[in-house]
Amino acid sequence: MKRFTNILKKIGPLPLILAVIALIIIIIAGTSFSGHVASHSLWSAVVAAFTSAILGASAWFGNNYGMGIIVFTILIRFLILPLMVYQIQSMMKMQIVQPALKALQSKYPGKDTESRQLMMAEQQALYKDAGVNPFASMLPLVVQMPVLIALYQSIYNSQVLRSGKFLWLQLGNNDPYYILPILAALFTFASSWLSTQATPEQNGMTKAMPYIFPVVIFFSAIAVPSALSLYWVVGNLFQTIQTFFLQNPFKIRRQRELESQKERDMKRKIKKAKRSTKR
Structure with a gap:
């Protein structure tokens, strides 16, 4: 119980409040959907609940399924925000040691x-x-992966969502102009670059990550329906904004430079004091 309380203190009240609000809106969206989504197992029931929530959110915008996907993706990101805050804090502590x-x-x-x-x-x-708990940063990834997979499958398996239209897109077909794949790749690069820039010591793999992931996302977004590409664009944009505010590399670098300057000043003062003593 004490460890759980400490985790809550580290995360802070705002991410938790936003997560609760997002969960309430998701539940309202799911229960407001008047149709039925079939399920035959526990996992398919989770996917069906996600599908119902997306369709319910879409109904708020006149059955605009593109808007439903955008709203639900943002809500999911707010729902897992406390986990992401905890993960980033754990990673930053690991960097210090x-x-x-x-x-x-x-x-x-x-x-x-x-x-x-x-x-x-x-x-x-x-x-x-x-x-520092070296395994703490892995826990949020383990928890959020089933959520993101369920969201992915709810979009991919729903013929209703894939039959909708949004802007120039037929959500069940590929983006004919490659706009969504390009945006998904750009936002993936921005998020990865910001994250790696906050890391003081980088190896070859760390330096290559911001360039490898966008390429993978780009070709993946080309191969899947636009509904999934839209999900990646919104999710990666949210991730970029989240990384900037929670792991701002420019702020972190300034703090490290100030700490290094203080350390250098202290060493000079000690050397000066030693020379004065010898005289």
């Missing part, structure tokens, strides 16, 4: 069992002192 972890790896370069055990013991002590 990275220099100390590298020092431990240099201290125990051996591959024998004794060296590994000693290094793991000191790592656990380091995590405990810093208040």
Whole structure:
């Protein structure tokens, strides 16, 4: 209970309030849909609930299924926002202890069992002192994946949603002008780039991620119906805005520069004090 309370304190009240409001609106949208979506298992019941909510939201806009998908995608993003806040906070804590972890790896370069055990013991002590759980950042991903998969399947499996029209799009067909795939790729790049820029130390894979993911999303969006491409565009745009506010690399860099400057000033003062003492 204490750990759960600490997690809630770290997340803060605003993401939790937004998540509750989003959940209420999703429930209202689902119950306002007068039709029936068939289900034959627990998982299909979840997908059916998502489909009903999208169709209910679409009815608010005169059965505009494109608007229904946009509204529901935004609501889902707000629903999982507390998890994303917790994940980002955990990742930032891990970044702070990275220099100390590298020092431990240099201290125990051996591959024998004794060296590994000693290094793991000191790592656990380091995590405990810093208040870091190395697996905490994985929990939100595990929780949100079923939600996102259910949303994906509710759009993909619903003939009603895919038969709708939105702007220049036939939601069941590919985007003929490739506008949605391009936007999905651009927003994926923006989100990935902002996230990696906030990371102080990057390896080859970290540097390549902002360029690999957009290519994958682009070709995937070309191959799927426009309804799914629209979902990716809205979701990735939300992710970009979320990353900017929660993991702003420009703000983080300024803070690190100030801390580095303070550290350098302190070292100069210590050296100056030592020289004065020797005189």
